[in-house]
Amino acid sequence: MVLVTGASGKTGRAIVAQLAKRDVAVRAWVRRQSIALEGASELFIGDMQDAEDWSRACVNIKKIYHICPNMHPEEVNIGRLAIQSAKQAGVEHFVYHSVLHPQTREMAHHWHKLLVEEMILASGLPFTILQPAPYMQNLQPQWETIKNEGVLRLPYSINSAISLVDLNDVAEAAVTVIGSNQYIFGTFELTGTPPLTQQEVSNILGATINRTIQFEEIALDNWEANNKTLSDFARQTLLAMFRYYDQFGLAGNSISLRSILGRTPTSLANFFSTTNHQSMC
Template identity: 40%
Template sequence: MTGPLLLTGANGRTGRAILKSMAAASIPVRVFIRDEAKADALLDLGASEVAVGNLEAPETLRAAVEGAAKVLHIGPPMYAGELEASLALIDASMKAGVAHFIYYSVMHPLSRIIRHHRLKLEVEELLINSGLTHTILQPSRYMQHLEPIWPKVVSEGVHAMPFDVTRKFNVVDLADLADACAVVAGSDRYNFGTYELAGPEALSQEDMAAIISEVIGRPVEARAVPIDEMKARARAAGASDDRVEQMEIMNRHYDAHGFRSNSVVLECLLGRPANTYRSYVERVAAEKGAAL
């Protein structure tokens, strides 16, 4: 690489995990953030440069990509402006001579009933037709969805999600996804590929609850949260009406279909087995504690 990799979404959960893996792989990263006050924390995580701007301000995108060898673009969760912002970034990258554009998409973008899946599919099409050297990564649902509810799981013995407890998901460890991003960014071998990245086990909420029970040594029950209750909680937490609506559509889709794939592609990229759900839960228990 003759310049840094520009990482959008760098201050989010996904961005921070990817930044750590990039730093471990000695890949220089210029982080793109909205709030300059977050810069020092990201520099401490391994960023080499900071660019301040906004995905909705094309002039800041043009400045951010200048001199970058690669771009890894992570759109905000359920972002209604994903198509427009991504198009602006792709255009800026083309004009700046970026050598490789990596798009962090979603598994099953063809599930177009879910808006952010449909928008990511449209971005994929734009990127493929742009002429840029590109790689598309399609991650599954994260194992890390457990962490915000971990204290409640431990204290109340309930693992609650807003969908059928028997539906199967190939949840994936964000740590594996981050390492896969570093692999792709560090080599030209994966140029022009589209890679579906999922975990190694098809697990229902009941399966996950059973694994958590075994790890913490206490019973944990899987429970389906009614959609209306999920919506009320989201509104109480400050979610916008649009965000609540999109959450409902997504979770109704999960309730009907689950989210299935396999870990073959992820393990080929990593050159090792993907992390299991049990290994992830053991890590969370060690970091966050399992005491009542």
């Protein structure tokens, strides 16, 4: 039985579904009773900030795939509870869903993951750390605009070069890693593409739907004004991420993902044209 935290989120659902495909029993940690989760053998309802919930979640668990909720201000404390509970339960493989380049202090959600990674290294637990690039799926909410208006709008420069990865590749790699001891004590970047400028992303999108796609940079003031419903932490962290992307991009290498998958990772063109062709056309 594998405990998967953050199971009802974007990442968790993809990983639980892949585990189910391989007939792995999953205890899926969700926050709310009302969630239906395809592929989970058991639902565990609890709050990841609660130490007692962690102890209960880890009963009879030998493997944990820990996904912290996105943009959570308490990621380090949640990581500490996860590690302590895993040790108490005698967990034999602790996999942490980190992020590409956690060493970036400017982006709190990256930096907090580095602090969790540091605790994992010192914990004595048999671990694997996975560091995924931004998902290709993050572009999905824009598809109607791209298709109808021929415009890709993002809050950073057209020249920002960012590596991407298909979340389905990440889930496939995650399930391979949790199913094998050969990845223990390894830290692996999960990157699918070379760094792509937003002009290149626009060109790939355009080729997929057979029309010219213009890129428009959203001013940060406008983005902020349109995202008032986010928590202050999430809004400030995302703004810091956009500034970082604008200045440095986010460049990763795909060798480790290729090795884990045993095939070439999904390209952005393939992702658009196969997975989502119906939504794009």
